[in-house]
Amino acid sequence: xxxxxxxxxxxxxxxxxxxxxxxxxxxxxxxxxxxxxxxxxxxxxxxxxxxxxxxxxxxxxxxxxxxxxxxxxxxxxxxxxxxxxxxxxxxxxxxxxxxxxxxxxxxxxxxxxxxxxxxxxxxxxxxxxxxxxxxxxxxxxxxxxxxxxxxxxxxxxxxxxxxxxxxxxxxxxxxxxxxxxxxxxxxxxxxxxxxxxxxxxxxxxxxxxxxxxxxxxxxx
Numbered sequence: 001x002x003x004x005x006x007x008x009x010x011x012x013x014x015x016x017x018x019x020x021x022x023x024x025x026x027x028x029x030x031x032x033x034x035x036x037x038x039x040x041x042x043x044x045x046x047x048x049x050x051x052x053x054x055x056x057x058x059x060x061x062x063x064x065x066x067x068x069x070x071x072x073x074x075x076x077x078x079x080x081x082x083x084x085x086x087x088x089x090x091x092x093x094x095x096x097x098x099x100x101x102x103x104x105x106x107x108x109x110x111x112x113x114x115x116x117x118x119x120x121x122x123x124x125x126x127x128x129x130x131x132x133x134x135x136x137x138x139x140x141x142x143x144x145x146x147x148x149x150x151x152x153x154x155x156x157x158x159x160x161x162x163x164x165x166x167x168x169x170x171x172x173x174x175x176x177x178x179x180x181x182x183x184x185x186x187x188x189x190x191x192x193x194x195x196x197x198x199x200x201x202x203x204x205x206x207x208x209x210x211x212x213x214x215x216x217x218x219x220x
Contacts, residue, residue, distance in 0.1 A: 018047075018049060018053070019057065021047045021048065021049070022043070022044075022047045022049060022054065022057070022064075023067065023068045023071050023072075024047070025043050025044075025046035025047035026038065026043050026047075026064055026065060026068040027068055027072060027115060028046060029042050029043045029046050030065065030068075030114075030115055030118045030119070030122075031112060031114040031115030031118065032114060034114070034117075034118050035118045035121050035122055038061070038065070038118070039061070040054050040055070040060075040061055040064070043061075043064070065122055066126075066131045069119055069122070069123065069131075069135055070131070070134060070135060070138065072119075073135055073138035073139060073142070074138060076138075076142055077138060077141055077142040077145070080142055080145060080146065081145060084149060086148055086149060086152050089148075089149040089150070089152045089153045090152045090153065090154060091154060092153050092154060093153065093154045093155055094150060094153040094154060094155025094157070094210070094213070094215055095155065095206075095210055095215060095216075095217060097149065097150060097153045098150060098153075098206055098209055098210055099202070099206045101146060101149075101150070102173055102202055102205050102206045102209065103202050103206075105173065105174070105177060106177060106181065106198055106201065106202050106205075107198075109177045109178075109181045109182055110181050110198060113181060113182045113184065116182050117182060117183070123135055143167075143170065146170065147163060147166045147167050147170065150166045150170075151163050151166055155213075155215055156214075156215070157213045157214060157215065158213065158214025158215070159213060159214060162213075165212065165213055166213065168212070169209045169212045169213060170209075172208070172209070172212070173205050173208075173209055176205060177205075180194060180201065181198075181201075
């Protein structure tokens with residue numbers, strides 16, 4: 001008896017669910033155990049699957065991690081675009097929106113520090129590959145959208161090229177977060193020289209970002 005589309009639906013749904021669990025498990029194991037510790041057996045166990053089930057989908061760990069990272073970056077880009085539109089940003093004072101963006105970045109970087117370190121290590125080892133190019137494009141697509149939001153927001157950026165000014169400001173903020181939040185061993189070296197808690201760090205980064213744009217932090 002031929003297989004019908006209706007009879008395939010439950011099987012396809014189970015397949016999609018197992019893939020989602022597998023990618024989620026790969027991200028969690030990578031974040032907890034690092035690149036070397038993210039083995040197929042450990043990921044499979046975390047996803048409540050057998051190693052054989054993983055290998056039937058992905059020929060090796062590298063392909064699994066590449067798929068997981070691209071999926072993660074696509075989800076990130078979609079989430080940012082769904083959370084706020086350019087039209088919405090136009091009604092928000094730049095100082096307020098910048099504070100929200102930087103606070104959200106700080107929360108995400110703190111929560112996902114281990115995963116971010118492992119993803120960067122993995123990606124740098126594949127520089128120039130088709131995976132690396134796609135991952136880079138996705139990251140820049142999201143960053144460019146955030147720049148668009150901030151340039152459009154309700155505030156006067158006192159720089160000749162507002163888009164470049166916002167881009168550089170975000171690069172400085174992200175660089176500081178990598179140094180002080182993601183690379184936790186580096187953060188210890190800065191003790192006593194930078195804010196000692198995330199609330200003060202967020203306020204300091206927002207203040208510096210706004211002053212770079214020529215906007216007074218209190219001018220909302």
